[in-house]
Each structure stands twice: as C-alpha cells, then as structure tokens.
Amino acid sequence: MIMVSACLVGQNVRYDGNNSLNEKILRLVDEGKAIAVCPEVFGGLSTPRLPAEIENGDGHDVLEGKSKIVDTSGKDVTEEFLNGAYETLNVFKEFQPSMVVLKENSPSCGSSFIYDGTFSGNKIQGVGVTTALLEKNGIQVISEKEFETL
Ligand code: SF4
Known part of the structure; x- marks a missing residue:
C-alpha cells in the first residue's frame, strides 16, 4: 500500500x-494498492479555494511557528494547513503505507520545491507543511516526478 x-x-x-x-x-x-x-481538504478548506503560499520559509518553519501560510486575500490559513497535516499523519499511522508520493510544489505536499510566498510563480527549495510533519516523524516523502523514475 x-x-x-x-x-x-x-x-x-x-x-x-x-x-x-x-x-x-x-x-x-x-x-x-494506493x-x-x-x-x-482534511484541514477543512473548501474547493475551489484561494491559492496559498508559505511566507518566509518552508513547512518546517511553519511547524516551528516561524512562518505562516496565507492566501491571496491575506487570510492566515496556517491552522487549516496544520490540521490537514496532522490528519494526514493519522492516516499514515492507520494504514502504514510503504511509500508516500505527494504532489510537488504544493504548500502542503511539496517535497523538494514550494512557491516562495510572493505569489509571483517563483519556486524555492523547501517542503510543504504536510511533508515537513511526515519527515519529522521519520517518514520519507517523494514527488510524482521521482515516482516516475522508479
Ligand atoms: Fe490536496 Fe496536496 Fe493535491 Fe494540494 S497538492 S490538492 S493539498 S493533495
């Protein structure tokens, strides 16, 4: 799985x-198998929703309270993103999957790159907040691009 x-x-x-x-x-x-x-969505955000990016850092900084996640209206959606990350960790613990493949560039799911927080399309090296939480729990996350090369 x-x-x-x-x-x-x-x-x-x-x-x-x-x-x-x-x-x-x-x-x-x-x-x-997956x-x-x-x-x-786990975090309670609706679809569609305004795009959101991590300000001044990546998911690890969010977990440490050093960065927040805001949408294009300026609304702070950090709590929703964190709730979603913890729920994803709960699902991991329940199903114990052997691999985790998450969407690159997302402020939740990115594992190598995320957008830089300026909503200008620029990417920086870093991870989304869900990936950060999984990594903090010793879980490796790969992107769909890495999965394609396996
Ligand atoms: Fe949901 Fe992650 Fe896909 Fe964004 S990248 S829509 S948070 S699964």
Missing part, C-alpha cells in the same frame, strides 16, 4: 477545482 496526493489520481481537490492526474499513480489506486489523501 502506498499513500498518494488525491489530486494526482484525478480528484478535483486542487485550489482551482482541478486535478493533477498521473495515470501511473491512478492505476495503483484502481488496483487497490490510498489517496488531500491534506488541505
């Missing part, structure tokens, strides 16, 4: 109401 981002398997849970379908990962769900999670 592996755990994957819900948007990667065609669920329309992205902020813009769309998905980021990856056929190879979808096949695993169809075969009963479980799909969306931390932002």
Whole structure:
C-alpha cells in the first residue's frame, strides 16, 4: 500500500477545482494498492479555494511557528494547513503505507520545491507543511516526478 496526493489520481481537490492526474499513480489506486489523501481538504478548506503560499520559509518553519501560510486575500490559513497535516499523519499511522508520493510544489505536499510566498510563480527549495510533519516523524516523502523514475 502506498499513500498518494488525491489530486494526482484525478480528484478535483486542487485550489482551482482541478486535478493533477498521473495515470501511473491512478492505476495503483484502481488496483487497490494506493490510498489517496488531500491534506488541505482534511484541514477543512473548501474547493475551489484561494491559492496559498508559505511566507518566509518552508513547512518546517511553519511547524516551528516561524512562518505562516496565507492566501491571496491575506487570510492566515496556517491552522487549516496544520490540521490537514496532522490528519494526514493519522492516516499514515492507520494504514502504514510503504511509500508516500505527494504532489510537488504544493504548500502542503511539496517535497523538494514550494512557491516562495510572493505569489509571483517563483519556486524555492523547501517542503510543504504536510511533508515537513511526515519527515519529522521519520517518514520519507517523494514527488510524482521521482515516482516516475522508479
Ligand atoms: Fe490536496 Fe496536496 Fe493535491 Fe494540494 S497538492 S490538492 S493539498 S493533495
């Protein structure tokens, strides 16, 4: 069993109401080999929703209270993102997947890159807050791009 981002398997849970379908990962769900999670939906955010980015840092900084997550209206959505991260960790603990594949660049799911907090499309090295929490618990997260190379 592996755990994957819900948007990667065609669920329309992205902020813009769309998905980021990856056929190879979808096949695993169809075969009963993967479980799909969306931390932002777990956190109580609606779909569609305003895009949000981590200000001044990455998910580890958010966990340490050094950074917050805001949407394009300026609303602080850190609590919702944190709630979603902890719920995702609960799902991990329940199912004990052997691998976690999350969507790159997301403020929740990114594992190598995230947007820089200026809503200008610039990316920086860093992880989303769900990935940070999983990593803090000793769980490795890879992106859909890394999964494609396996
Ligand atoms: Fe949900 Fe993560 Fe996909 Fe964003 S990247 S829509 S939080 S599963």
